[in-house]
Amino acid sequence: MNKAALSKQHYVDPAPFDPGASEPVGSENESYYRASSWQLMWWKFRRHKVALAAAFILLGFYLLVPFVEVIAPYNQSQRNGDFLYAPPQRVHLMHEGKLVGPFVYPYEYRFDFDTFRRVYTVDTSKPQPIRFFCRGEGYDFWGLVPGDVHLFCPPTDGTLFILGTDRLGRDLLSRIIYGARISLTIGIVGIAVSFALGLFFGGLAGYLGGWVDHVIQRMIEILRSLPELPLWLALSAALPPNWSPVLVFFGITIILGLLDWPGLARAVRSKLLSLREEDFVKAAELMGASKQRIIARHLIPNFMSHLIASATLSIPSMILGETALSFLGLGLRPPVTSWGVLLNEAQNLAAVQLHPWLLFPIVPVVIIVLAFNFMGDGLRDAADPYH
Structure with a gap:
């Protein structure tokens, strides 16, 4: 057998690349090795079926938020005097x-x-x-x-009245739909505040080190040692009672963001400590790049996928925080409608016993929190290069 026949006998065409596989198929497959970190993260994330389903659920909820007036059959404040506490x-x-x-x-x-x-x-x-x-x-x-x-x-x-009415004859389904706009938005705005603070303080502590790191770490430890719920209650009670609903909304959002950034800051610090000794950082320093540029353009983009996964897992705590504060009467107040404000009416045990449909606002809270947790788990596994 000649060399040409022998090489033809042992040659196997590389199989097409399957992004759903655990590793690239075929030794000559180049698409896997040329893929960016975001492509690799997406290929791994879509194999996580539960996380993918949770992402579609969240996408559906957030796509409905801009159009709540169109989707809700009634106005959130419309009263039906003849149908007080009407069952579904x-x-x-x-x-x-x-x-x-x-x-x-x-x-x-x-x-x-x-x-x-x-x-x-x-x-x-x-x-x-x-x-x-x-x-x-x-x-x-x-x-x-x-x-x-x-x-x-x-x-x-x-x-x-698909979900019944409340004590004033207002349609509960319409009020839940309107409440989704506030409750879902406060999680996104709150995590934006937390994300900015976590990147700033975590970046300074991880890259500069020394006394800056010690001061920021002690500040984080003090904040983490304080009981979370009493601190929320104290800061929320400090908001002036004559503030408009918009100001109260931004006040609650800032409070939730200010108390959630320490965990993200520690994650940023640990990643920067491991990356600041890399060769590309030393090269940027030798070329005269400023500390701000090195952190913003070279270090943070290298683990942005991890930060997004961490932020996704933090959004449910924001939503639950607003719900808890509004349920206790120290968060958002009427005429603003949120899921926590709706659950505030369920504090009366006698009313809940006679009219159990008043607890329906807790259903979307549970769905959203579980969906964010499942999606966050999928993103965390997809962002982990060793998973």
């Missing part, structure tokens, strides 16, 4: 064996003088179809543009 209305498709489409049965109520409660009954003889892409209660889109178009509306001359 079930959505049906079939009526007497016929497909009618999404509809609800109307409520009729009477006042029980023995229990001093309204007793609601369902009239199953009158199906009321739900309207879609319809005109309903007017609103100001983002407080600027007037409009009245909704994704779905109550039936004509009917009601649509």
Whole structure:
């Protein structure tokens, strides 16, 4: 057998690169070795099915935030005096064996003088179809543009209380949708404040070292030694009661960001301590680059994926912090609507026992916190080069 035949017999074409595989397929595959750190992180992240599903859930929630006025069937402050503490209305498709489409049965109520409660009954003889892409209660889109178009509306001359109503007859589903804008935004804004402080103090401590590192570490230890919830309560109670809802919102956000940065700062410090002795840092110093440029352009980008994973895991604590403060009456206050403000009405045990649907606002809180935790775990594993 000649050399050409022998080489042809032992030659195997390299298999196409499979980013879902644990390692590159084929020794001559170059796409894996030429990929950036962000591409490698994405290939590893999408193998984490639970984290990927959590990311899509979060994306869906945040895509709804700009359009809450359109999605909610009622205005957040609209009262229905005839339907105080109305139970949730079930959505049906079939009526007497016929497909009618999404509809609800109307409520009729009477006042029980023995229990001093309204007793609601369902009239199953009158199906009321739900309207879609319809005109309903007017609103100001983002407080600027007037409009009245909704994704779905109550039936004509009917009601649509999918999650029931509260003590003032306000639709709970609409208020949960409006509350998502505040509760989800406060997590993003709060982590932005925490991220900036963590990068600044962690970068100084990790790169400069010496007395700067000692001072920042002692400051972090003092902050971490303080009980978190009492400190939140004390700072929130210090906010002036005559502040507008917007100022209270930014005040709560800054408080949450100021108390969350020590953990991120320590992560930045530890990474900088390991990277500042690398050759590329020494080369930048010899070329005359300033300390600020070395930290911002050479050090931090090398572990930005780790920082994003850490920040993702911190957002749930921000949301839970706002929910806890508002639940205790020291956070956001009406007329602002957030999930914590809605849960504030569930403090009365008797009201919860009689009207358990008042606890529905806790469901999106649980979903969002779990989704952020699952996605953060996936990002952390994807950013780990040794995983």
